[in-house]
Amino acid sequence: MKTVNTLLVGSRKGLLVIEQQAAGRWVVAAHHFAGEPVSQTLADARTGTWYAALRLGHFGVKLHQSGDRGKTWQEITSPALPAKPTSGFWADDATPWNVEMIWSLAAGGADQPARLWAGCMPAALFRSDDGGASWQLCESLWLDERRKQWMGGGNDYPGLHSLWVDPRDTNRITIAVSCGGVWTSPDAGKSWEVIGQGLKAPYVPAELADDPNTQDPHRVSVCATQPDVMWLQHHEGQYRSVDAGRSWTRLPRNAEVGDFGFAVLAHPHDPQRAWFVPAEADAKRYAPDARMCVLRTDDGGASAHVYRKGLPAEAAYDLIYRHGLAGTPDGQTLAIASTTGGLWVSEDSGENWQSVSQNLPPVACLEFVGSLTH
């Protein structure tokens, strides 16, 4: 039976491969790394290689690759931090120098077929130029003294959760850190600039509230074919940028469901459209009023519609976390998955949803194979 779409689901108990076999028909086609936590995946469109990052509870971060769509997997080198200095500026770094989790993965440009990027927790960035056989720490970022001002956001330490390679200039890398703001490099990580004028963090001391280095972007998503347009779910509000993240405009707060959440997804082609999945701020962090919904804007964020059809309408304490929202390359089919194992899909751009399962393990990440943004 022909597969229409393939969805990779990174969960607490392994990697699930879910296939859409027909309109409205989604099946669990495979289960890899059974019992192991998968923190991130990457289906590299350049080579067809799949990558799965594991976060083993006892034995740490591991990275695997498959050249046959998951039939077989080989462990490859995983990024690791160097020895922590015992003197000097970094000797008292409160952040441990151990990679706890791979939180973001990105492929280099089509002109860099062996290049991969990995963003981690703590918030280090690694680059590979040999398809993952080896990794180099981006020292210019890790040793930037401003990193000492970063804080953990929902985790003990800062984490690098969003990672974007500009297809127009594949040396241009943009990342986002909770809580460490949005950063961009023009030269493949040799130098960095913290950006994000307009982002605001009212929960920190007033003198830091506008500091780009203090911000807590929960997630950033980029319009793949118009990459100057970016969308950001912040700890305090939702934002849009039209200048590749240099400046941001806060979107109006939705009167019905608010503007808190973790996940955001840019339409890959339409710079006016994006989706957010609201959660009730700040302490509760589950669906507002325990009624799940998805927010979609079609006018660049000036307004947004709340979509609920097919989603649980009561007693729904699900949270769609940062990487729990994904879309297909045409922007028509979406998936959301929760930290409590619910998975829903929409085949009409988020207007109607159907449940695929309510019994999955907690889900960390989703990715449609062939997705233009990740």
Place this chain on the structure above:
Amino acid sequence: MLRPAARRAPRKLEKPGKPRVFFLPAYSFAVVNVEFAASLQRYKPCPAQMVQAGSLATVLSQAFEAEPGLQHYVLDDQGHIRKHVAVFINGAMHQQRQLMEIAVADNAKVLVIQCLTGG
């Protein structure tokens, strides 16, 4: 790293409690037995080994030579014992994960297991 050749079968015990005698090659070095729990062997093949005595770091380092990928399962990026891995030396758990320079004496038995805390 020196590993002994295949050992002869041990003598039968004449009386209960009498120590077994293992015949080593003519040369003799202080050796330590290093074993890894089945939970680790699930990921990497790592049979029990006899390695030279020394610091805990060098004892483990020798054991990792047989399976280099094993090191990152047992030690973190800083070369310390992972938080949810336990190392026992002669039945006593080594508590100070960052203290890798303690001496592991001749004939010691080192056992590396996963902790229940990481489950």
